[in-house]
Every structure is written in C-alpha cells, then in structure tokens.
Amino acid sequence: xxxxxxxxxRAAAVPPPVRRIVLDDQPTVVTPGANGNGNGNGTRTPxxxxxxxDTAARERxxxxxxxxxxxxxxxxxxxxxxxxxxxxxSLIGPSGCGKTTLLRSLNRLTELTPTATRGGRIALDGQDxxxxxxxxxxxxxxxxxxxxxxxxxxIFDNVAYGLREQGxxxxxxxxxxxxxxxxxxxxxxxxxxADDLGRPALRLSGGQQQRLCIARALAVEPExxxxxxxxxxLDPRSTQTIEDLIVRLRAEVAVVIVTHNLQQAFRVADHVAxxxxxxxxxxxxxxDVFGNPRARRTREYVSGSFG
Amino acid sequence: xxxxxxxxxGAKESAxxxxxxxxxxxxxxxxxxxxxxxxxxxxxxxxxxxxxQYVRPDLLFSRTIASSNEAGxxxxxxxxxxxxxxxxxxxAIALPLGIGIAVWLTEYGRPSxxxxxxxxxxxxxxxxxxxxLAIFGLAVFQGKLFAFLSFTQQGGGVWGRSFFTxxxxxxxxxxxxxxxSTREALxxxxxxxxxxxxxxxKTRAATIRRVLLPGAxxxxxxxxxxxxxxxxxxxxxxxxxxxxSALTTQGNxxxxxxxxxxxxxxxxxxxxxxxxxxxxxxxKAYAAAFVLLVIVVALNFGLDLIGGxxxxxxxxx
Ligand SMILES: Nc1ncnc2c1ncn2[C@@H]1O[C@H](COP(=O)(O)OP(=O)(O)O)[C@@H](O)[C@H]1O
Ligand SMILES: [Mg+2]
Numbered sequence: 314x315x316x317x318x319x320x321x322x323r324a325a326a327v328p329p330p331v332r333r334i335v336l337d338d339q340p341t342v343v344t345p346g347a348n349g350n351g352n353g354n355g356t357r358t359p360x361x362x363x364x365x366x367d368t369a370a371r372e373r374x375x376x377x378x379x380x381x382x383x384x385x386x387x388x389x390x391x392x393x394x395x396x397x398x399x400x401x402x403s404l405i406g407p408s409g410c411g412k413t414t415l416l417r418s419l420n421r422l423t424e425l426t427p428t429a430t431r432g433g434r435i436a437l438d439g440q441d442x443x444x445x446x447x448x449x450x451x452x453x454x455x456x457x458x459x460x461x462x463x464x465x466x467x468i469f470d471n472v473a474y475g476l477r478e479q480g481x482x483x484x485x486x487x488x489x490x491x492x493x494x495x496x497x498x499x500x501x502x503x504x505x506x507a508d509d510l511g512r513p514a515l516r517l518s519g520g521q522q523q524r525l526c527i528a529r530a531l532a533v534e535p536e537x538x539x540x541x542x543x544x545x546x547l548d549p550r551s552t553q554t555i556e557d558l559i560v561r562l563r564a565e566v567a568v569v570i571v572t573h574n575l576q577q578a579f580r581v582a583d584h585v586a587x588x589x590x591x592x593x594x595x596x597x598x599x600x601d602v603f604g605n606p607r608a609r610r611t612r613e614y615v616s617g618s619f620g
Numbered sequence: 621x622x623x624x625x626x627x628x629x630g631a632k633e634s635a636x637x638x639x640x641x642x643x644x645x646x647x648x649x650x651x652x653x654x655x656x657x658x659x660x661x662x663x664x665x666x667x668x669x670x671x672x673q674y675v676r677p678d679l680l681f682s683r684t685i686a687s688s689n690e691a692g693x694x695x696x697x698x699x700x701x702x703x704x705x706x707x708x709x710x711x712a713i714a715l716p717l718g719i720g721i722a723v724w725l726t727e728y729g730r731p732s733x734x735x736x737x738x739x740x741x742x743x744x745x746x747x748x749x750x751x752x753l754a755i756f757g758l759a760v761f762q763g764k765l766f767a768f769l770s771f772t773q774q775g776g777g778v779w780g781r782s783f784f785t786x787x788x789x790x791x792x793x794x795x796x797x798x799x800x801s802t803r804e805a806l807x808x809x810x811x812x813x814x815x816x817x818x819x820x821x822k823t824r825a826a827t828i829r830r831v832l833l834p835g836a837x838x839x840x841x842x843x844x845x846x847x848x849x850x851x852x853x854x855x856x857x858x859x860x861x862x863x864x865s866a867l868t869t870q871g872n873x874x875x876x877x878x879x880x881x882x883x884x885x886x887x888x889x890x891x892x893x894x895x896x897x898x899x900x901x902x903x904k905a906y907a908a909a910f911v912l913l914v915i916v917v918a919l920n921f922g923l924d925l926i927g928g929x930x931x932x933x934x935x936x937x
Contacts, residue, residue, distance in 0.1 A: 452821040
C-alpha cells in the first residue's frame with residue numbers, strides 16, 4: 314500500500330512518498346531502515362526528521378510538500394509550512410482554495426473522507442503524525458470547527474468529554490471539576506456559566522457555544538489549536554471576544570486559524586499564509602503579507618480588502 | 621442563520637385579492653384542519669357517552685368475569701394488564717434491536733449490499749399485515765424448540781400462545797417504526813458534530829454512545845411512542861397468539877407464570893363485547909374503547925415530556 318522510495322531518509326532531495334489513505338486502515342510509513350539498514354527487528358523510527366535550526370525549539374509542527382487530493386482532484390498542492398509555538402498562524406485565501414483541507418490534515422481528520430489521499434509529510438515535534446496513535450495525536454492537535462457544535466449534554470460534560478475515558482463518564486465530576494473550571498476560564502466563558510454547569514450546552518447562545526467548543530478543545534491541553542473560521546457564524550461581539558481569546562492563547566499553544574476575513578487575520582495573526590487554488594502562494598510575517606506582499610496574486614487579494 | 625431582525629409589520633396581504641380557486645383552496649384547508657379536530661372530539665365524546673355508565677375507575681381494577689349479564693361481567697383489569705404487558709414486552713425487545721439496526725445502517729452500512737438487504741427487510745416487515753405476522757408466529761412458536769415460551773398440552777402439543785409469543789411478534793410491529801425514527805434522528809446530526817468528537821481523540825464507538833445516541837434521543841422517543849400506539853391497537857396478533865381470554869397462568873413461578881399464560885387486550889375485549897362479537901355487551905365495549913383511547917393519548921403526551929422534544933436547539937448544518 315505504501316510507496317516509499319528506499320532512499321527517503323536522505324530527506325529533502327527525494328520526492329515525497331505518496332500514501333493512499335483508506336478509512337479504517339492504519340496509514341503507516343515504511344521506514345527506510347527496515348529494508349536498507351537491516352536492523353530488521355520491527356521497530357519503527359520516525360520517518361521524518363527535521364534538521365535542528367535556531368527556530369526548531371519553537372517549531373511545533375511542520376508540513377512538508379503536502380499534497381492532498383479528493384478522488385484524484387488535487388485540493389492542496391505541495392505546501393510546506395511551519396507551525397510555531399507562541400504565535401498565531403493564519404491561513405487566508407478565497408473559498409475553495411484548500412484551507413480547510415490543509416487544516417484538517419494536521420490532526421488527520423482528512424482520513425475520515427474515504428476519497429482523500431495524501432502525499433508529503435506532517436510532523437509534530439519532529440515526529441511524523443502517521444506514526445502517532447491517532448487518538449493521542451488529536452488530543453495534542455485539537456480543533457474548533459466553523460459551526461459551533463457542542464455535544465447534546467451538559468456544559469460540564471462537554472468540557473469534560475475529552476478528559477474522560479472512551480465512551481464512559483469516568484473520571485467523575487469531582488475529579489474533573491478543577492480542570493473543567495480552568496478550561497472554561499481560559500476560554501473566557503466561566504463567568505457566564507459558572508452558576509449552572511448542568512445546563513444543556515445546546516441552550517447557550519451561538520457565541521457562547523463556540524467558546525464552549527474552544528474550552529472543550531483546551532481542556533485536553535493541546536500543543537496546537539486548529540480553528541476553522543471559528544467566527545463565521547457569529548455576531549460581531551462574540552467575534553471580538555473570540556479574537557481577544559486567540560491573542561491571549563498564543564503564548565500557551567500554537568494557534569492555526571483559517572479565516573476568510575482579512576481584517577481578522579490582520580488583527581490576530583503573527584504569520585500569514587496565503588493560499589490560492591491549492592497552492593501556497595505567500596508565507597510571511599503578517600505585516601509583510603498585508604503591507605508589502607511579494608506575489609501579484611497576494612497583492613490583488615489583499616488589496617480587495619485593504620484597498 | 622442565527623440572528624434575524626424582527627420583520628416590520630406592514631399592511632397584511634388580503635385573501636380577497638386572490639383568484640376564486642385559491643380562495644376555495646384556502647377555505648378547504650381550514651375546513652380540513654377544523655374538521656379533523658371535530659372528528660377527533662366526536663370519537664372521544666361518542667365512546668364516553670355511549671359507555672358512560674361503565675367508564676368508572678373502579679372497573680380498571682376489577683377482574684373480568686365471564687357472564688352474559690353486562691352489569692355482572694366485572695371490569696377490564698385483565699385486558700388492561702394484557703395491553704400494558706404487550707407494550708412493555710414488545711418495546712423491550714424492539715428498542716435495543718431497532719436502535720442497533722439504525723446505528724449500523726447510518727454509521728457503518730457496509731458492505732452496501734448488506735445494508736440494502738437489511739433496509740428492505742425492515743421495509744417488508746413494516747408492510748406485512750399483522751394477521752400474517754400472527755399466523756407465522758403461531759407456526760413458529762408451536763414448534764418444539766419454542767415450547768418454553770408457552771405451555772405444552774398433554775400429548776406433547778405446544779400451545780404456542782402466550783404473552784411471550786404475542787410480545788415477540790408485537791416487537792416486529794414496533795421495530796420498523798423505531799428503526800425509521802432512529803435513522804432519521806441520526807441523519808439529522810451534522811457530520812461536523814461527529815468529527816468534533818473524533819477531533820478530541822474519541823473512537824467511533826465512544827462517539828456513538830456518548831454523542832450520537834443522546835442526540836438522537838428525542839427522535840427515538842417519538843418512534844417508541846408511535847410503536848406503543850401500534851402495539852396497543854393491534855388485534856390480530858392478540859387473537860391468534862394470546863387467545864383473547866381472561867388472564868390465565870401457567871406454572872407457579874411468579875411473573876413468569878403470567879407471561880407464559882394467555883390473556884386478552886382492550887382491543888380484543890372491545891371486539892368480543894361489541895354487537896359484532898359473542899358477548900354482546902356494547903356499553904362495556906364503548907367504555908373499554910374509551911379507556912384504550914385515553915391510554916394512547918396519554919402515551920403521546922407522556923413521552924413528549926420525557927423525550928425532551930421541547931426547548932431543544934439543533935445544530936447548524
Ligand atoms: N470531502 C470532500 N470531497 C471532495 N472534494 C472536497 C471535499 N472537501 C473539499 N473538497 C474540495 O477541495 C477543495 C478545497 O476545499 P476546502 O479545503 O474546503 O477549501 P476552503 O476551506 O479554502 O474553502 C474544494 O475544491 C472542494 O470542493
Ligand atoms: Mg473552509
């Protein structure tokens with residue numbers, strides 16, 4: 314199933330392996346050592362190692378030559394990007410350019426789409442994400458969706474959900490209360506819901522629901538937080554609250570936010586990646602991308618909003 | 621979307637400007653709606669008035685007595701217990717099975733050929749007249765293999781009729797309704813809700829158990845209510861698989877002896893006592909029909925409350 318060139322561990326010079334991802338099928342990378350070095354004891358080493366550089370200490374994730382296709386139609390082509398701790402990375406670009414697809418690949422949610430295939434490498438702290446247990450990976454790389462989607466349970470249980478064992482209510486309320494409170498505080502929702510955590514989460518307003526979803530994601534203490542147009546269904550005031558929240562969170566987690574609102578990208582992002590028709594056209598500090606774009610496409614897109 | 625500004629009130633559009641045909645159509649809609657309410661009230665009122673002398677609470681708790689004298693034939697305790705028992709047995713079997721089938725169909729459904737087969741199976745069961753289910757059940761449960769569900773006559777013939785066997789066939793009536801409503805409820809949960817659960821590192825099983833089934837609960841409750849109404853209303857299975865007698869017991873194990881024995885339900889009671897039946901105690905039949913009606917209406921209201929259908933906000937697709 315895997316097509317890996319046997320010399321792949323000489324890294325960058327070699328074209329990326331193309332892996333077919335099949336639902337319910339564990340995608341793995343055959344490490345070059347298995348047939349080359351003859352250590353043959355079945356242990357697998359991370360397929361991707363990145364050269365240590367001065368930024369490596371802060372770099373949490375790295376996307377290299379990432380290509381994703383749906384049933385053969387390429388949606389993301391050959392994208393290479395770093396995701397760093399302590400800053401907000403914003404993905405911008407017109408609708409359908411592959412922002413969501415790229416974001417979802419970071420915690421392997423693309424695998425849920427049976428037609429999706431992927432090539433290239435994604436690493437979390439230097440380790441290929443395909444090597445990680447997917448349930449652990451998704452706790453380390455948490456995600457907030459475009460539409461608020463609290464679960465049909467109480468506010469407390471929503472936040473506790475990710476902390477509990479699969480399919481159970483263990484550990485119980487008493488043990489989790491401090492962590493639930495902390496997550497709600499970090500998401501700026503505590504003061505509004507503290508008096509009744511037993512209320513059904515679906516009764517909250519849209520903005521509160523979205524902050525609950527952020528609290529739910531933060532509760533598992535992720536290293537990377539993915540946000541896919543988190544404000545597109547919200548009113549301006551809730552949007553403001555969430556933007557403030559994102560800026561505050563930046564110190565603790567690496568944040569990647571997809572937005573088609575350029576003003577918002579400008580307000581919250583430190584680095585901006587502009588995508589167009591699946592390709593990464595420009596990547597750089599927000600001030601440069603918005604103030605002094607190098608590519609003509611970026612200039613045209615950005616000027617539409619900042620004209 | 622979410623917030624919509626209140627619409628300003630202007631001059632109301634008047635139906636007077638409509639064409640004649642449209643106005644006739646509108647009037648027909650009104651008549652149809654109001655007419656239904658009238659019919660509904662008429663049914664309840666008629667049953668009540670006709671059977672008023674026997675619509676008495678004490679009769680609910682007094683045993684039925686075989687007698688040709690209407691006043692001396694006792695209450696409807698036996699058929700009432702029969703109806704409730706069949707509802708409980710039928711739902712107890714159909715609910716887990718139906719939910720299981722619906723979850724498999726919506727969340728797995730592979731291989732697709734098998735899924736289509738299961739789907740058609742459910743549809744065929746839904747479309748089979750209950751008298752056909754009943755006679756099939758009788759044939760099956762009179763087999764030696766199922767002797768433990770009813771009683772065995774002297775000489776070795778298996779009777780095949782009991783609350784167990786009738787309840788099992790009743791569950792077949794309930795099953796398609798529960799499958800359909802559960803599927804509908806699961807399908808109405810948007811995919812991003814499932815993905816949000818996977819994105820927290822949860823498995824598919826955990827997602828089904830903790831997110832999807834609770835989310836589908838109001839829909840499941842609706843299906844169960846409809847199913848209870850169908851079970852309460854069925855007559856064919858009761859006549860063939862329960863006997864339509866007073867409660868009879870088999871053996872001496874409490875509860876089990878009732879479940880292995882025969883009995884009747886309100887539907888067969890109404891039939892037997894109506895002018896069309898043998899007993900010819902029409903007033904008692906009307907009274908029992910009224911009780912049956914009240915039970916079904918109460919079921920609907922009761923599950924409405926438990927199911928929490930009210931005041932729930934759904935997700936955005
Ligand atoms: N599940 C899917 N199946 C097939 N094609 C898809 C799927 N999801 C997205 N696509 C296609 O991939 C391209 C990129 O989509 P997406 O990543 O959602 O873009 P964006 O988030 O930037 O609007 C689009 O052309 C879209 O039609
Ligand atoms: Mg998108």
